[in-house]
Amino acid sequence: MLKFILCDSSESDAVFIRRVIKLIAEKKEYDISFELISYLPSEVQEYISENEGLFVYILETSFGSSEIDGVELAKFIREKDRDSYILFCSKDKEYILKVMTALIRPSGFVIKRYNEGGGLEKLENMQLYIGDIYRDYLNVTQKENVLHINVGPDIYKIEYDQIMYVESFQKKIYIWTKNQRIGYYDKLSSLEEKLGEGFFRCHRSYIVNLNNISKVNFPDMVIEMKNKAKIPISRAQKNGLREILKKYESNIFEREFV
Incomplete structure (x- = not known):
């Protein structure tokens, strides 16, 4: 309360x-x-x-x-x-x-x-x-894996595992889930802090859900998500992505990291 x-x-x-x-x-x-x-x-x-x-x-x-x-x-x-x-x-x-x-x-x-x-x-x-x-109170106090965001007068409740990736474009944040896209005004850095572990900022304009990655092609600097979306990798984040993916490879055999 x-x-x-x-x-x-x-x-x-x-x-x-x-x-x-x-x-x-x-x-x-x-x-x-x-x-x-x-x-x-x-x-x-x-x-x-x-x-x-x-x-x-x-x-x-x-x-x-x-x-x-x-x-x-x-x-x-x-x-x-x-x-x-x-x-x-x-x-x-x-x-x-x-x-x-x-x-x-x-x-x-x-x-x-x-x-x-x-x-x-x-x-x-x-x-x-x-x-x-x-909305902020819910994100701070509720330890469930749910993100609460404010879109106008409404609060959306999004389960973390439903999020594919997050995109920043023209001062808006777009959260791409398995079945919808939700857009609202915020800073990507602010959302990055709320999402925490399990998500990685692979590019200045993108955050990906590590659990929803299908393939990573390092030579082409591209991540393919389970919904077939292709997300760019910045050169600055390439090594960091390699390191964090090592934690996931042993448990998720169907993924392909090139």
């Missing part, structure tokens, strides 16, 4: 934010809970000093008469907790630069929009940020 801590100086805003996040979670079937809803940074500081875990912190940037603002609270959180998610939620756009230069690695900045009566009525991109955070 992904746990949320919400700190906002306005009680009505906090109620609205909680309701929006709960609706997103219900619609997308995210498993979440709210551990703390507070209007004072000091209460959040006290809570995280006494409790450990992976949290999503939803923070306002300004707390009126409080001695610290949301950025200072986020710095305190980062000193105690390097892995949790911090999402700022504020009407003050001028805080964006301060947030981005404060070395606190926020997950995003949600802009509050108010109606003419002064009531909060919209949280820009909240669904997108919550989706990104929940």
Whole structure:
């Protein structure tokens, strides 16, 4: 379960934010809970000093008469907790630069929009940020051999053994499985870290699933996958590929490594 801590100086805003996040979670079937809803940074500081875990912190940037603002609270959180998610939620756009230069690695900045009566009525991109955070949370916490990726508002669950290879093209990542291609925006290096063992980056634009290789032709610098796709090998990765394939050759006799 992904746990949320919400700190906002306005009680009505906090109620609205909680309701929006709960609706997103219900619609997308995210498993979440709210551990703390507070209007004072000091209460959040006290809570995280006494409790450990992976949290999503939803923070306002300004707390009126409080001695610290949301950025200072986020710095305190980062000193105690390097892995949790911090999402700022504020009407003050001028805080964006301060947030981005404060070395606190926020997950995003949600802009509050108010109606003419002064009531909060919209949280820009909240669904997108919550989706990104929940996808990353699943990849971090679930030890099953499954990759979770975010495509728009949807999260795809892809079993590792179904992945043939991954291709980077024009700032998008394309995951080729046994029966489909899924494209989304990300960096190949970021996905490489998530995939880990069993996958090898054979070229600056390609990652292959070592368990789904059919043939490797080193003279022609080409890998043939089980789905007949041909993937190039860069000269820089040739020796590294030879070494890692030695771990697989003894167990997979039908493969041909030339």
